Amino acid sequence: QVQLVQSGAEVREPGASVKVSCKASGYTFTTYHVHWVRQAPGQGLEYMGIINPSGVTNYAQKFQGRVTMTSDTSTSTVYMELSSLRSEDTAVYYCARELPGSFNFDYWGRGTLVTVSS
Amino acid sequence: QTVVTQEPSLTVSPGGTVTLTCASSTGAVTSGYYPNWFQQKPGQAPRALIYSTSNRHSWTPARFSGSLLGGKAALTLSGVQPEDEAEYYCLLYYGGGYVFGTGTKVTVL
Numbered sequence: 001q002v003q004l005v006q007s008g009a010e011v012r013e014p015g016a017s018v019k020v021s022c023k024a025s026g027y028t029f030t031t032y033h034v035h036w037v038r039q040a041p042g043q044g045l046e047y048m049g050i051i052n053p054s055g056v057t058n059y060a061q062k063f064q065g066r067v068t069m070t071s072d073t074s075t076s077t078v079y080m081e082l083s084s085l086r087s088e089d090t091a092v093y094y095c096a097r098e099l100p101g102s103f104n105f106d107y108w109g110r111g112t113l114v115t116v117s118s
Numbered sequence: 119q120t121v122v123t124q125e126p127s128l129t130v131s132p133g134g135t136v137t138l139t140c141a142s143s144t145g146a147v148t149s150g151y152y153p154n155w156f157q158q159k160p161g162q163a164p165r166a167l168i169y170s171t172s173n174r175h176s177w178t179p180a181r182f183s184g185s186l187l188g189g190k191a192a193l194t195l196s197g198v199q200p201e202d203e204a205e206y207y208c209l210l211y212y213g214g215g216y217v218f219g220t221g222t223k224v225t226v227l
Contacts, residue, residue, distance in 0.1 A: 035216070037164075045156075045164065045207050045218040058214055094163055103152035103211055104169035111163050 002026040004034075004095050004109035011115045017083040020112045022095035029053070029076035033098045035105060036069065036080045038091040046091075051078055052100065085116045120144055122210055122219040129225045130198045138222045139190040140208035146189035147210065153191035154209040155184055157202075164207065168193060200226050 007021040022034060036048040049059035051069040059067050068081045078095060092111040098104055121143040130136040140153060147153065153171050156164040166175050168184035171191065181197045191208055203226040208219040 037218070044221045045158075045209075047209070047216045047218055060215055096164075102169070103154065104166070104173075105154055105156075105209065106166050106169070106175060108163045108166070 002097075002107045004097065004107055006093075006095060006109040006112045009113040009115070011117065012085050013118050014086055014116055016085050016116075017081060018085060018114050019079055019081040020093050020114065022078045022080070022109050024076045024078070024097065027097075030073055031099065033100055034069075034071070034078040035096045035098060036067075037094045037096060039094070039111075040088070040091040043091075048080070048093075050098075082114075085114075087116050090114065090116045120212060120217050122208065122217045124206075124208060124219040124222045126220070127223040127225065129227050130195070132198060132200060132226055134198050135194065135196045136198060136224065137187070138193045138195075138206055138208075138224070139187065140192070140210065140219045141190045142210060144212075147186065147191045149186065151191070151210040151212070153184065153186075155182075155191075155193045156207045156209065158205045158207065167206075195224070198226055202226055 003025045005023045010018050012018050030053040033052045035050045038046050051057045055071050057069045066083050070079045092113050094111045096105040096108040123141045149171050155168040158164045167178050167182050172184040183194045185192045206222045
């Protein structure tokens with residue numbers, strides 16, 4: 001069955017970076033895009049960006065310069081690294097897959113809580 | 119900055135019908151925005167319900183339907199069940215990027 005398994009919770013100090021992983025299984029990894037979405041405590045969903053199977057990325061303007069998404073096809077894992085963390089980056093970070101051109105975010109990871117605190 | 123607006127909250131009786139809408143600050147929502155709808159319950163990841171305006175996933179109950187209504191994307195819940203109480207989010211495509219709606223809290227009472 002399709003699964004997107006995310007890495008565990010992280011705690012970082014302001015100014016640091018965090019790298020969250022999303023390991024795919026149950027489907028052909030190189031066939032799908034992966035999107036990243038975050039949700040601050042008690043808030044709505046916020047779109048962060050996409051990485052395609054070839055490693056091409058497109059980031060939401062808000063995160064450009066601070067986010068880097070990468071892909072490791074050998075382990076079917078996608079990574080999202082966010083730098084220069086501030087308290088407002090405290091959130092649950094989700095990955096979700098999309099078949100290219102389908103505009104269909106069908107399967108999601110369970111989320112990774114990132115806490116930014118001194 | 120593009121804003122996608124949903125009703126903050128709606129209340130519906132069990133067995134009733136409720137329609138949620140999703141409006142874009144840029145103008146009328148069309149099929150070219152490929153509206154998606156997601157359900158989220160407390161402490162859980164979002165669950166996909168509808169994609170490309172009106173297509174259900176294999177796991178989406180038939181009581182959920184998507185459409186375009188008066189220049190907005192719409193999600194209609196018919197024959198509402200207690201387990202439908204949740205937050206609902208729409209997602210719109212803007213030529214290379216996506217924006218989520220503000221979310222609607224649906225209460226079944």
